[in-house]
Amino acid sequence: MSANELSSSQPTVIAVIPAFNEARFIGSVVLSTRRVVDTVIVVDDGSSDQTADLAEAAGAKVVRMAENQGKGAALNAGFKRALGFAPDVVVILDADAQHNPEEIPTVVAPVLAGRADVVIGSRFLDTKSAIPWWRQMGQHALTRMTNVASGVKLTDSQSGFRAFSREALNRLAFKTGGLGVESEMQFHLQEGGLSWVEVPIGVTYRDGNKRNPVRHGLQVIDSVLGIISQRHPLLFFGLPGILGLSAGVGFAMWVAERLSTTHLLSVGGALVSLVFLFAGLLLCVTGVILHSVDTMTGRLREDVRATLERTAGLGARGQENP
Ligand SMILES: Nc1nc2c(ncn2[C@@H]2O[C@H](COP(=O)(O)OP(=O)(O)OP(=O)(O)O)[C@@H](O)[C@H]2O)c(=O)[nH]1
Ligand SMILES: [Mg+2]
Numbered sequence: 385m386s387a388n389e390l391s392s393s394q395p396t397v398i399a400v401i402p403a404f405n406e407a408r409f410i411g412s413v414v415l416s417t418r419r420v421v422d423t424v425i426v427v428d429d430g431s432s433d434q435t436a437d438l439a440e441a442a443g444a445k446v447v448r449m450a451e452n453q454g455k456g457a458a459l460n461a462g463f464k465r466a467l468g469f470a471p472d473v474v475v476i477l478d479a480d481a482q483h484n485p486e487e488i489p490t491v492v493a494p495v496l497a498g499r500a501d502v503v504i505g506s507r508f509l510d511t512k513s514a515i516p517w518w519r520q521m522g523q524h525a526l527t528r529m530t531n532v533a534s535g536v537k538l539t540d541s542q543s544g545f546r547a548f549s550r551e552a553l554n555r556l557a558f559k560t561g562g563l564g565v566e567s568e569m570q571f572h573l574q575e576g577g578l579s580w581v582e583v584p585i586g587v588t589y590r591d592g593n594k595r596n597p598v599r600h601g602l603q604v605i606d607s608v609l610g611i612i613s614q615r616h617p618l619l620f621f622g623l624p625g626i627l628g629l630s631a632g633v634g635f636a637m638w639v640a641e642r643l644s645t646t647h648l649l650s651v652g653g654a655l656v657s658l659v660f661l662f663a664g665l666l667l668c669v670t671g672v673i674l675h676s677v678d679t680m681t682g683r684l685r686e687d688v689r690a691t692l693e694r695t696a697g698l699g700a701r702g703q704e705n706p
Contacts, residue, residue, distance in 0.1 A: 387635050395472035397421040397495050399488070400462035401444070402455050403479035409432040410479050414442035417485040421475065425465050427458040429558055430605060435479070456565035457475030463553050472496060479546040492547045494581045500540035501552040501578040502569070504538055505545035508526070515587060520603020522597060526604050533612050534570040539583060542566050542604065545585050552578050563600055564705040571611055628664025632657050 399421045403410055410426065417424050424444040428436035430452035440446045447461050459476065466474045473495040476485040487505070494500040507515060507523075515523070523542050530541040544566065548556070555576045560568040573580050613620040635657035639650050 389446065390421075396470060397488070397492055398469050398471040398474045399424045399465045400430065400466055400474055400476045401426045401460065401479050402440075402458040402462060402476070403427065403435050403439065404429045404452060404455075404458075404527060405431045405433050405435060406479035407431070407435050407438055409481040410435050411438045411442045413477075413479055413481050413485065414439050414444045417477070417488065418443050419486055420488045423466075423469055425462050427459045427462040427465075429453060429455070441620030454561035454565075455563050456560040456568065459560055459565060461634055463548075463556065466586075467550070467553055471553075472548050473549060474553055475547045477517040480666045482588065482600070484586055484588070487545070487585050490583055491545060491585065494583065495547050499579075500571060500581040501549045502580040503541065503547040504544050504582045505547075506538070506540035506579065507543060507585060507587045508539040509582055510584035510586070514589070515588060519589075519597065522601050524610075526601060529605065530567040530570050530608055533608050534574070536570050536573050536580075540582070541570055543585070551571050552576075560607045560610075562607065564604045565655065565692045566612075567604055567608050568611060571615070613674075615678075617674030618671045620675065621667045625664045625669075625671060628660050628667060630664075632659075632661030635660060 385443060399417045401410075401413065401417070403426050406413075414424050414426065424437070424439075426439035426444040427447045427449065428439065429449045436446050436448050447458075447465050449458060449461065462476070463474065473492045475488050475492050477485065477488070483505070491503050491505050495505045506523070508520075525542070527538060527541040532538050546569075549610070555578065556569070556572055558565050558568055572578065609620075613622065635653055639653040639657055642648065642650050642653070
């Protein structure tokens with residue numbers, strides 16, 4: 385067997401590293417990642433420091449975004465670039481040296497073995513991750529929320545160390561621009577018919593917060609709520625709507641009872657009742673309308689898919705019997 389044949393039998397592993405103002409660590413992260421993958425792609429998301437130049441100097445291919453668009457948008461751009469290398473697996477990791485590139489072989493292994501389309505490196509499957517307790521509390525809370533909302537149970541919904549098969553890459557496109565993108569991925573797993581597995585990883589916390597962790601957490605919560613409102617509008621708007629209507633009816637009954645016993649109209653109570661009734665009705669109507677729109681677009685999507693499949697089938701038969 386020639387050297388060429390030997391090398392072509394090796395799987396192609398591409399690393400995508402989203403980075404925003406990570407000049408401090410990006411050079412060393414790229415160098416250590418290059419040791420275990422074929423190509424490193426750094427997506428510099430409009431950093432104001434030397435991140436892009438340092439990544440390039442360390443040997444990465446750099447996708448430069450003109451302005452900061454967020455981690456999700458950076459991953460979309462990085463995946464697009466990675467697909468150009470015909471990868472067998474694409475691994476993503478953070479640019480701030482919290483992940484250990486030496487663990488990349490462990491993270492990509494299930495994809496290469498055909499056991500999963502997506503691998504999530506979990507900081508909580510093992511005890512080697514020394515994460516400050518208050519961060520763990522926030523991370524567990526976000527994981528619990530994402531698990532319940534998506535119906536997919538993970539131990540670490542916020543991990544940035546993951547691997548994807550080419551098939552998964554072709555099916556994934558993130559709408560979340562910012563840091564809620566990891567949560568969004570969890571919704572795509574089941575809906576996209578992707579198989580997944582978690583593997584234990586370590587994580588290092590070198591210095592304090594680079595970014596405000598509260599704002600980070602709120603960004604994730606906001607994106608999860610946004611996804612729920614799109615996918616389950618009847619529940620998202622209908623439930624608070626019914627609660628609002630119930631409160632409105634409750635206040636109205638209290639006002640009526642007071643009127644009948646004291647012959648005095650509680651104007652404040654009546655106003656509160658009206659506000660609750662109006663808000664509740666508005667929420668219920670919004671939920672029903674969005675639910676109908678969702679059902680109609682779902683049907684439309686199915687029709688388009690069936691038509692495309694039929695057309696493709698006819699085309700293939702036409703080619704067989706010219
Ligand atoms: N492309 C892009 N990447 C970002 C952005 N914000 C953060 N990142 C990258 O996403 C990764 C994770 O961001 P961090 O801020 O470290 O998030 P974290 O690891 O959950 O939080 P810490 O525990 O504080 O480090 C790093 O590689 C960042 O450079 C952004 O706006 N755009
Ligand atoms: Mg980090």
